[in-house]
Amino acid sequence: MxxxxxxxxxxxxxxxxxxxxxxxxxxxxxxxxxxxxxxxxxxxxxxxxxxxxxxxxxxxxxxxxxxxxxxxxxxxxxxxxxxxxxxxxxxxxxxxxxxxxxxxxxxxxxxxxxxxxxxxxxxxxxxxxxxxxxxxxxxxxxxxxxxxxxxxxxxxxxxxxxxxxxxxxxxxxxxxxxxxxxxxxxxxxxxxxxxxxxxxxxxxxxxxxxxxxxxxxxxxxxxxxxxxxxxxxxxxxxxxxxxLGASNIIEATVKGTEDTGTVIDVAGNTLRIRAIPATTGTRLRFALRPEKISIGPITGSTTTGVSATVREAIYRGSQTLLYLDIGGMPVNAVVQNAGVEPMNLEPGAVVALHWDNANMVALEPTP
Ligand SMILES: Nc1ncnc2c1ncn2[C@@H]1O[C@H](COP(=O)(O)OP(=O)(O)O)[C@@H](O)[C@H]1O
Ligand SMILES: [Mg+2]
CATH class of the missing domain: 3.40.50.300 (P-loop containing nucleotide triphosphate hydrolases)
Structure with missing residues (x-):
């Protein structure tokens, strides 16, 4: 103008x-x-x-x-x-x-x-x-x-x-x-x-x-x-x-692109996300809010979700704040204490993390 x-x-x-x-x-x-x-x-x-x-x-x-x-x-x-x-x-x-x-x-x-x-x-x-x-x-x-x-x-x-x-x-x-x-x-x-x-x-x-x-x-x-x-x-x-609020920064590497979306590696876990224009081998960073992550037990030999190790669990009445680790990458989660049978969240416990990959937001470099 x-x-x-x-x-x-x-x-x-x-x-x-x-x-x-x-x-x-x-x-x-x-x-x-x-x-x-x-x-x-x-x-x-x-x-x-x-x-x-x-x-x-x-x-x-x-x-x-x-x-x-x-x-x-x-x-x-x-x-x-x-x-x-x-x-x-x-x-x-x-x-x-x-x-x-x-x-x-x-x-x-x-x-x-x-x-x-x-x-x-x-x-x-x-x-x-x-x-x-x-x-x-x-x-x-x-x-x-x-x-x-x-x-x-x-x-x-x-x-x-x-x-x-x-x-x-x-x-x-x-x-x-x-x-x-x-x-x-x-x-x-x-x-x-x-x-x-x-x-x-x-x-x-x-x-x-x-x-x-x-x-x-x-x-x-x-x-x-x-x-x-x-x-x-x-x-x-x-x-x-x-x-603006707490956010996990998830580091990933692009493994390839399929018809259904882009395949990425997150600390040894393979995830499929919506197709993004990135070539194989590219390192990407995603934001993922702690409250978008839910946790569940590891069931049987086939794990669905991403397996993570509990580092610390902080009980906060209505919520529990979890400090976790996915293959060496720190991740925080906030889960609601809805009154169900509490899981083992002792330090060292292994749990499965679930989230909708649509909640992973690809980040641009900060200018
Ligand atoms: N009158 C001034 N003279 C010199 N530098 C100034 C003056 N006013 C603001 N600045 C500088 O401009 C920048 C932005 O300041 P400011 O607008 O007050 O920030 P904020 O309100 O976000 O804290 C700072 O680096 C500050 O030191
Ligand atoms: Mg000011």
């Missing part, structure tokens, strides 16, 4: 076209392409330093790209300063004004925009109702819990109905229980308001729980973008497979 073409026809509310951001010698973002659909919640997920905050700051206009273009609602906003853009933002640190009441904190952005007073009062009341803090209007931030303060910050960010809501790790300062509760609350709020939201997190469960779409980032590049289910079930590479 050349720089003059506006992607106005696309339903994307936020669109990055080959956006690059350099800070002196550091390239924080390498030619990023991004499309965020109107009314959706989009999560940017990745380890610290991968460029998540930089991406948000570019949407806000706090930073400008060193190359490429940014469109919001079809308008090229590249170069436009933050005060000319329409966004609400919530950070990890609550950043409320300590000397202002809850209502005054929420009203702040409206006053800055010269909204008439009666309208301010109505909008503030509605926004506080939305985050269930209607009765807290006259309190000061220090009289609120961490979760309540973050709800005030959220009310302040949405009260003027911005085009985009930007949330930068807003829940990471909260404890686990509260964080999980707030994940659901923010999601409901976002769906009720149908507000285009970009949510930054380094917590994979948070991204899976909340987002319509997730972009997994590493070193200033998007490794994969898609629905939580796409990304979890069909990771493109080892980074995505292991960053």
């Amino acid at each position: 050349n720089a003059m073409t506006s992607p106005a026809a696309s339903p994307a509310d936020v669109c990055f076209v080959q956006v690059e951001k350099k800070f002196d010698t550091t390239t924080a973002l390498h030619s990023l392409d991004l499309e965020i659909e109107r009314g959706s919640l989009f999560a940017l997920l990745g380890p610290s330093g991968c460029g998540k905050t930089t991406t948000l700051r570019l949407i806000a206009g706090f930073e400008q790209p060193t190359a490429g273009h940014i469109y919001i609602r079809g308008t090229d906003v590249t170069g436009l300063p933050a005060y000319k853009r329409s966004f609400g933002m919530v950070f990890q640190s609550f950043a409320l004004f300590p000397h202002l009441t809850v209502a005054e904190n929420v009203a702040f952005g409206l006053k800055m925009r010269n909204v008439p007073k009666p309208e301010i009062a109505a909008k503030v009341a509605a926004a506080l109702e939305l985050v269930e803090l209607g009765t807290f209007a006259d309190r000061y931030p220090r009289q609120l819990s961490g979760g309540q303060q973050q709800r005030v910050a959220l009310a302040r960010a949405v009260v003027f109905e911005p085009d985009v809501l930007l949330l930068d790790e807003p829940l990471s300062a909260l404890d686990k229980m509260l964080r999980e509760q707030m994940q659901v609350e923010i999601r409901h709020l976002q769906q009720r308001l149908k507000m285009t939201t970009v949510f930054v997190t380094h917590d994979q469960e948070e991204a899976l729980t909340m987002a319509d779409r997730v972009a997994v980032m590493k070193d200033g590049r998007i490794q994969q973008a898609g629905t939580p289910r796409d990304i979890y079930d069909r990771p493109l590479n080892e980074f995505v497979a292991t960053f």
Whole structure:
């Protein structure tokens, strides 16, 4: 796409076209392409330093790209300063004004925009109702819990109905229980308001729980973008497979291709998978989720499934986590404790592993 073409026809509310951001010698973002659909919640997920905050700051206009273009609602906003853009933002640190009441904190952005007073009062009341803090209007931030303060910050960010809501790790300062509760609350709020939201997190469960779409980032590049289910079930590479949940990496060698599919060797076991374009002798890596593996006893002399040795079994109430070994290759499995007669899972016990080969996802090298 050349720089003059506006992607106005696309339903994307936020669109990055080959956006690059350099800070002196550091390239924080390498030619990023991004499309965020109107009314959706989009999560940017990745380890610290991968460029998540930089991406948000570019949407806000706090930073400008060193190359490429940014469109919001079809308008090229590249170069436009933050005060000319329409966004609400919530950070990890609550950043409320300590000397202002809850209502005054929420009203702040409206006053800055010269909204008439009666309208301010109505909008503030509605926004506080939305985050269930209607009765807290006259309190000061220090009289609120961490979760309540973050709800005030959220009310302040949405009260003027911005085009985009930007949330930068807003829940990471909260404890686990509260964080999980707030994940659901923010999601409901976002769906009720149908507000285009970009949510930054380094917590994979948070991204899976909340987002319509997730972009997994590493070193200033998007490794994969898609629905939580796409990304979890069909990771493109080892980074995505292991960053998003636990995954076994199964090493295999291609033995040949038949009409019915490709034959591979996994630590001495012959498996047939859906035909893939790979020549005999090629080494491949597959992702296989621990919960896709089931275990059974070795029956008689003919083993169906792949035989594995138990290294350790960890009882976890509803599940058992198994550390296994297939001909020297470590593999983890998670099995549900469904109340059937427990098998011998002592270290050294040999068991048969079963899985649907369709759950083995061939991985590309991580860029
Ligand atoms: N203002 C800045 N000056 C120099 N380097 C920066 C600046 N902001 C971010 N960076 C660098 O850009 C990279 C991405 O940072 P950031 O977007 O904050 O990552 P994340 O939010 O994913 O942790 C990091 O290497 C960081 O050190
Ligand atoms: Mg950050």
